[in-house]
Amino acid sequence: MAQTITVLSQKGGTGKTTTVRTLTDAFRRRGVHTLAIDLDPQGNLSDYFDLAGNDPTIADVLCGRSRASEAISRDLISASIALAEVELRLAGKMGRELSLRRTLAGVTDDYELILIDCPPSLGLLTVNALVASDRALITAEAQYFSLRGVEQAMEVVELARDTLNPNLSVLGVLLNRADMRTIHSRKAFASLRESYGAKAFKTVVRSSIAYAESAQRSRSILDYRPDLGQDYLALASEVLARLPALRHASEPAVRLVFTRSGEGAYDHDVSRRQPSPAGLSPAGSST
Numbered sequence: 341m342a343q344t345i346t347v348l349s350q351k352g353g354t355g356k357t358t359t360v361r362t363l364t365d366a367f368r369r370r371g372v373h374t375l376a377i378d379l380d381p382q383g384n385l386s387d388y389f390d391l392a393g394n395d396p397t398i399a400d401v402l403c404g405r406s407r408a409s410e411a412i413s414r415d416l417i418s419a420s421i422a423l424a425e426v427e428l429r430l431a432g433k434m435g436r437e438l439s440l441r442r443t444l445a446g447v448t449d450d451y452e453l454i455l456i457d458c459p460p461s462l463g464l465l466t467v468n469a470l471v472a473s474d475r476a477l478i479t480a481e482a483q484y485f486s487l488r489g490v491e492q493a494m495e496v497v498e499l500a501r502d503t504l505n506p507n508l509s510v511l512g513v514l515l516n517r518a519d520m521r522t523i524h525s526r527k528a529f530a531s532l533r534e535s536y537g538a539k540a541f542k543t544v545v546r547s548s549i550a551y552a553e554s555a556q557r558s559r560s561i562l563d564y565r566p567d568l569g570q571d572y573l574a575l576a577s578e579v580l581a582r583l584p585a586l587r588h589a590s591e592p593a594v595r596l597v598f599t600r601s602g603e604g605a606y607d608h609d610v611s612r613r614q615p616s617p618a619g620l621s622p623a624g625s626s627t
Contacts, residue, residue, distance in 0.1 A: 347479060360457040
């Protein structure tokens with residue numbers, strides 16, 4: 341049965357969707373059969389995977405118009421603005437917090453890992469995700485109000501665990517979009533470590549306009565900017581270390597290939613390829 345992780349944040353702009361998109365890619369490259377679910381009516385994750393407008397969506401699944409297995413396309417269940425209306429409909433139903441868990445029951449045996457991207461709020465859709473999950477991963481930006489939002493997210497996770505899902509636990513807290521050259525970001529990271537100890541991931545994801553550019557092009561940051569992608573590869577290793585059932589996953593056999601334009605790409609079959617004129621560097625290198 342799949343391990344299910346909800347990625348949540350109390351506010352927008354914390355890199356939550358990028359985290360789901362890139363971790364999904366990183367896990368798949370390690371051979372972990374991974375399903376991504378877009379549970380945000382904005383549908384940004386679907387757009388990032390270039391599957392916006394794909395039918396049926398998670399809204400159809402929650403309404404009973406489709407089975408979860410029928411809504412999967414390229415190992416993603418997409419979302420659309422119709423999900424906002426579905427959330428309103430669910431609000432008046434008995435057992436509304438269990439809706440997602442029930443609908444996913446038919447696909448959990450088909451995957452090793454499921455990642456759920458939540459809306460930037462702590463409403464009914466997020467609660468549904470938490471009830472359907474084993475772990476919660478909270479993202480935070482290196483800003484005061486974002487760090488305050490971590491406290492609120494923690495409270496919602498604890499409430500879901502105490503009342504609806506006793507098996508739920510916090511996988512970790514990720515500091516995202518941080519510039520560790522600044523005192524502010526370093527203090528934010530120190531604050532997370534002080535407040536949450538080992539729950540705070542050691543990996544910090546650097547801030548860069550390249551994430552917005554990669555989303556616009558529907559490309560993983562692992563391919564668009566492999567140097568930045570190293571942050572998420574390190575995070576993926578930390579996550580796997582906290583999931584005993586998935587420790588069999590191996591590191592991807594890749595190297596970074598940098599072109600003269602400065603953009604990199606992963607070379608997955610290095611044994612059959614010759615070094616490019618621009619040269620090759622190890623996966624741990626950066627521009």
